[in-house]
Amino acid sequence: MGLPKVDTRYLFFTGKGGVGKTSLSCATGIALAESGKRVLIVSTDPASNLDEVLGSTLSAIPSPIPEVPGLYALNIDPEASAHAYRERMVSPYRGILPPAAIASMEEQFSGACTVEIAAFDEFSALLGDPDKTQDFDHVIFDTAPTGHTLRLLSLPSAWNGFIESSTGGASCLGPLAGLEKQRSLYAATVAQLADAQKTTVVLVSRPETSALREAERTSGELAELGIANQILAINGLFQAKPGNDAIADAMTRRAKEALESMPEKLTSLPRYDTPFVALGMVGIAALRSLIEPNVHTTPVSQSVANSPKLPTFNSLVNDLEKGGYGVIMTMGKGGVGKTTVAAAIAVALAQRGHPVLLSTTDPAAHVAVTIESPIHGLTVSRIDPAVEVERYRQDILEKTGKNLDANALAMLEEDLRSPCTEEIAVFRAFAKTVDEGKAAFVVLDTAPTGHTILLLDAAEAYHREVMRVQGDMPESVRQLLPRLRDPAYTRVIITTLAEATPVHEAERLQQDLARAGIKPYAWVINQSLLASGTRDPLLSERGRYEIPFIRKVAEELSARCALIPWLAEPPIGARGLARITDPAA
């Protein structure tokens, strides 16, 4: 047991959303600061909650954390960075070029890659230029969810190749040409990351099979980028004496089994375990409890009388069934169980005799694993970015490639290798899946929040474009946004956990959806210990901690909501999933 021991100057925390990257990076920062070091914690997550966790209002420059001498933190908001970058590029031409030209330039700098690249730009400024952080002994990066992090990290090597091989100005980095000047800075950033003397990557995982599998994938991908100095942090390890409580026994057993069957690549890494704690990791006091865990001797009290009565998941499925067709999308931060909830809905609808398509855009798709045996009426498909890109590539080459001479073809092939091709390809596949909902139920578990928003953002951009130019556009794309906005066609199920950060994140997601004109149909609170029936002291305490969050969701945030208890048997396969809908099954 203990926090990761590190001696490198730079420290990265990476892992699936909700595994506790922010908690662990802050606790590690506090421990280092209290040992006399000067420490800077940096968040580059577009959905950062570093402010909340440290209980301080942060900005883009280091702010001291008053309760912990020597500890500083800063928040990089990639959207604000993108905005600043856009202003830097466009403002010199206001009043010189016609307003229509300015508007057209601004639009170019408003998309997804600008945000990504602007974030990396800020990140490089800290990592690639040691002078910027010379006042600190350690710089800790509480990074974005895995997929996003990897993209961020893999971009510079892609660019290094990209900029070099780019001829004739063919490059999707076009609007970011100004950044090419930063090339040496990016190269320095990559070098720092790969330098084992300077950088440690902490793979954070819960003691759960899916989270560990994700950590293994990340580990391999980072190693491929030359980042080999990795350690493993298992957060939230629960260990109870057997025989007292079914839920506590199941939780202890499941953690033990997950760790014992840990992917081989991870077993060779140095490992640090931190214990399960009853309270959410928000505030300095709570973070300190990770450094020196208190022994909880709270007496068992079952005063859950004031917990709200919530509709069961079964009644939510009943309501969904009445729709007869359409798209059901589960959305939420990574790690809250979107896939499980989507699969449970799909299985329940199929078992009631409806044809159902279950599809995922989650890069870490576990759908295939979640559902083992075929169920009558249920089709499972996956939107795999790599497959979609290849399909798009073939489609384009077939459609336009044959009329081109060798030079033009080479140019086209090169642009097809560009980073934004993936966004477009995945988006088209998403639109196509949504289209299937006109005849049957389509259940989608979407990718983590940030990506989902980008997807919808792209949908909005497409929509605007379609209104202006009636080009050669697939009908499914033309219909997408109106369908997502139609409550009879699309039902968004916000999935969350009864904890501070997940509820907060889900609330932000709901606000983002509102801006796109989409109102969620329902909220599902997953893995509730309060509803689990546990009598274990620590788990009961954790259950009581859930009450205000459940209340908030039921009374303030949702039109309808359902609670899924933490289940002693993992919800895997048709029977396991059916138990979510009907615990007696």
Next chain:
Amino acid sequence: MKKLEIYEPAMCCSTGVCGVDVDPVLVQFVADLQWLTEQGVVVARHNLSQEPQAFASNPDVVKEMEAGMDRLPVIVVDGHVVSTGVYLYRDQLATKLGLDENQANPKPHIKITESGCCKPSSGCC
């Protein structure tokens, strides 16, 4: 030496592959420019989002944009505007530049729609 300048709408890649659909006109245009370079023409391509300075410092181009953004692309040969709102084909470019047309392999001329490449709102950049 002949100089050819192209002032293009804001777009992120010269083939348009990152838009909703690739515009074959643009893909071929890239190849045609390469061919012109091989014929000894000095070619400069300016994209509004990448090099606004080039637009701002050319009063003729600013005047065209004030008349309407659909005037882009503006094609300039040795300082004179020779066409607006259209990507010329290899044979037409050759004529404007006074090159031997026979060297050019003519292609059918298609009028393309506004901002063919990387539709500005495609979300790709």
